[in-house]
Structures are given as structure tokens and as C-alpha cells.
Amino acid sequence: MKIVKLETFTNQYVGFVRATAEDGSQGWGQVSTYHADITCEVFHRQVAPYALGTNALDFADTIQRIYEKEHKFPGSYLRRAQTGLDTALWDLRGKVEGKPVASLIGGSPGKVRAYASSMKRDITPEDEAARFLKLRDKHGFTAFKWRVGAECGRDQDEWPGRTEAVVPVVSKALGDGVDKLVDGNSCYSPKRAIEVGKLLEDNGIGHFEEPCPYWNYDQTAEVRAALNIDVAGGEQDNELSSWQLMIEHKSVDILQPDVMYLGGIHRTLEVCRMGAAAGLPITPHAANLGLVTMCTMHLLRAIPNPGKYLEFSIEGLDYYPWQDGLFLGNPYDIVDGHATVTDAPGWGVEINPEWLMKSAYKVSEIG
Numbered sequence: 001m002k003i004v005k006l007e008t009f010t011n012q013y014v015g016f017v018r019a020t021a022e023d024g025s026q027g028w029g030q031v032s033t034y035h036a037d038i039t040c041e042v043f044h045r046q047v048a049p050y051a052l053g054t055n056a057l058d059f060a061d062t063i064q065r066i067y068e069k070e071h072k073f074p075g076s077y078l079r080r081a082q083t084g085l086d087t088a089l090w091d092l093r094g095k096v097e098g099k100p101v102a103s104l105i106g107g108s109p110g111k112v113r114a115y116a117s118s119m120k121r122d123i124t125p126e127d128e129a130a131r132f133l134k135l136r137d138k139h140g141f142t143a144f145k146w147r148v149g150a151e152c153g154r155d156q157d158e159w160p161g162r163t164e165a166v167v168p169v170v171s172k173a174l175g176d177g178v179d180k181l182v183d184g185n186s187c188y189s190p191k192r193a194i195e196v197g198k199l200l201e202d203n204g205i206g207h208f209e210e211p212c213p214y215w216n217y218d219q220t221a222e223v224r225a226a227l228n229i230d231v232a233g234g235e236q237d238n239e240l241s242s243w244q245l246m247i248e249h250k251s252v253d254i255l256q257p258d259v260m261y262l263g264g265i266h267r268t269l270e271v272c273r274m275g276a277a278a279g280l281p282i283t284p285h286a287a288n289l290g291l292v293t294m295c296t297m298h299l300l301r302a303i304p305n306p307g308k309y310l311e312f313s314i315e316g317l318d319y320y321p322w323q324d325g326l327f328l329g330n331p332y333d334i335v336d337g338h339a340t341v342t343d344a345p346g347w348g349v350e351i352n353p354e355w356l357m358k359s360a361y362k363v364s365e366i367g
């Protein structure tokens with residue numbers, strides 16, 4: 001069954017893709033967030049031409065073919081654009097077969113334990129602790145992640161002393177029996193990361209994410225070797241060769257692919273297989289409530305080496321105004337600390353027609 005039409009609906013932040021097959025069946029996917037308008041241009045120039053006319057239900061080779069045809073363009077934008085094709089075709093196949101994507105890739109619908117993930121650094125330790133406790137009481141979260149250092153901060157803190165304060169204040173407020181994670185977002189040199197890591201160990205934090213500039217696999221490996229807690233990373237990495245290096249250098253204890261940065265489910269499954277072969281768990285990166293979190297939920301229900309939880313952004317419209325009104329209903333209800341993959345076909349979400357009406361439209365189709 002051939003793909004005959006590929007449409008994009010986008011603004012600057014979010015771009016949805018609708019794939020149509022020759023029998024009229026359709027599926028919805030999304031390119032990765034941010035500069036989505038540019039990504040959709042890449043989609044129509046460098047992805048759609050190779051996909052039109054190919055098999056809508058069996059497309060692993062199409063994804064690889066695009067990579068080969070556009071081999072002069074390694075890197076982020078093409079992967080982000082390919083994700084739109086991959087995720088739309090998984091949804092289409094799910095709708096054709098009447099199955100959720102989780103089932104198509106070897107898993108099943110059901111619950112996924114979530115951790116509450118803060119994106120904020122401009123928040124005081126006391127305010128961060130207070131909102132975590134509210135979320136714990138309202139949604140039953142049993143795991144939380146907050147931020148230390150400054151993003152790509154060259155050893156500087158968001159403000160002097162914030163990290164030394166936010167680690168114990170939030171950890172004590174959460175108390176025992178809760179999983180505690182922090183994210184350095186490429187802040188530290190190995191020396192400083194190890195100092196911060198000791199502070200984390202003393203305060204019961206079990207997961208130290210992206211301690212050093214993520215492209216320095218040896219630096220991250222040095223930190224991992226020096227600490228007893230788990231070091232995690234990989235959210236930015238979109239070339240399989242990078243994952244190979246990361247694994248070979250023993251940089252991390254936990255792999256964190258982002259389904260949408262990496263190029264979709266097919267490529268993410270490949271990273272999950274690489275992780276499984278190395279005995280490493282997968283705790284994907286999913287930092288907003290666009291489609292990425294739903295794709296990640298389906299993935300975690302299917303792979304043999306899932307990490308302990310789903311990343312679940314707790315930020316509202318003050319931080320992510322563009323998340324407003326993307327879907328009909330709420331596909332992201334957290335009950336007792338868990339999100340749920342339903343048995344609805346495909347991704348099990350409906351894109352909001354009102355949002356689509358306000359977006360910029362473009363189509364590629366078989367003439």
C-alpha cells in the first residue's frame with residue numbers, strides 16, 4: 001500500500017504530519033519541537049520525495065534510504081524531519097491493524113510509571129520543593145527530577161550557591177522512598193561534576209544526568225567512574241555512531257534517546273537494541289507534552305530494557321505556551337504516578353482541529 005500524500009501543519013514550535021496511503025488510510029505524526037517550521041521545510045525537500053510511492057506499512061528501509069540519499073546532510077534537522085514520517089506511518093499502520101503502536105513494536109497497552117520533570121532553573125529551592133509536594137499529593141508521583149548548575153554553564157551556577165541549596169532542600173522535602181534525579185545539562189568539567197556528584201550521593205540522589213558537555217564522552221566517563229550513582233545521558237545524540245562511542249567509552253549507566261531528535265521509533269529501537277546488548281537501561285528524554293511523550297510511553301511498554309520511569313514534564317503554559325490545545329481531551333492524565341497507554345489504535349491521540357486551522361499548511365503528493 002503506497003504513500004500518496006504527506007501534509008504538514010506547523011507553527012514555529014510544533015509541526016504535525018499527516019500521511020495518506022492509496023486506500024485513503026491516514027496517520028498522524030510530528031516532527032521534533034522548536035524551529036518546527038524550518039523542520040517542515042526540510043521534510044518536504046529532503047524526506048517526502050523519497051517516501052512518496054513507497055510502502056506505507058513497511059517502512060524501515062525507507063527511513064534508512066532517506067539517510068543514504070541525503071548522506072551529505074547528517075545531523076539534527078534531517079532526523080527531526082524524518083521523525084514526522086516515521087511517527088505518522090506508525091500511527092497509520094496502527095489504525096489499519098486496529099492496534100496501539102506499543103503492540104506493533106512488541107509490547108502492549110498499559111501503565112507507565114512517570115517521574116515529574118522540572119525544566120526550570122529560575123526557581124528557588126523552596127519553590128521547587130513546594131511544587132513537587134503539591135504534584136506528589138495531586139498525582140501520586142514517586143520520582144522527581146530537578147536542575148543543577150547552569151545549562152552549558154562552564155562550571156557556573158544559575159546563581160551562586162543555588163546547587164548547594166537546591167539539592168538538600170528538595171531532597172529533604174521529598175523524604176525517603178522517593179526516587180530523586182538531577183540534570184546538569186552539560187554544565188560541568190569532570191572535576192566540578194565529581195564534586196557535585198558527591199553532594200548528590202550524600203543527599204540520596206540516584207541519577208545524575210548530562211554532568212559534562214554531552215559531546216565529551218571521555219569527560220562523562222570519568223565522572224561515571226568516580227561516582228557510585230547512575231550517570232545518564234544521550235538526549236542530544238542523533239547519529240548511531242555517537243551511541244556506539246558513548247557505549248564503548250562507558251560514558252553512562254543509563255541511555256536517554258529522544259525519539260524525536262533521533263529520527264523516530266525505528267531508529268530509537270536500534271539504540272534500545274544497542275543498549276540491551278551492552279546491558280544498559282533506556283530512560284528516554286521526553287521534555288514536553290507534544291507527541292514525544294506519547295511515543296515514549298508506547299516505546300517503554302515495548303522494549304526489553306526500559307529504565308525505571310517515563311520523563312514527564314510538569315511545566316505548564318507559563319513555560320510552554322505552545323503546548324496549549326494540541327490534542328483533544330487529555331492524553332496525559334497522571335494517576336497514582338502513572339501515565340497510561342490505551343488500546344486505541346496508533347498513538348491513541350487526536351490532534352485538535354482548531355490548532356490545525358491556525359497552522360501553516362504544505363503538501364507533497366504523487367502528481
Ligand SMILES: [Mg+2]
Pocket residue numbers: 183185209210235285
Ligand atoms: Mg536532560
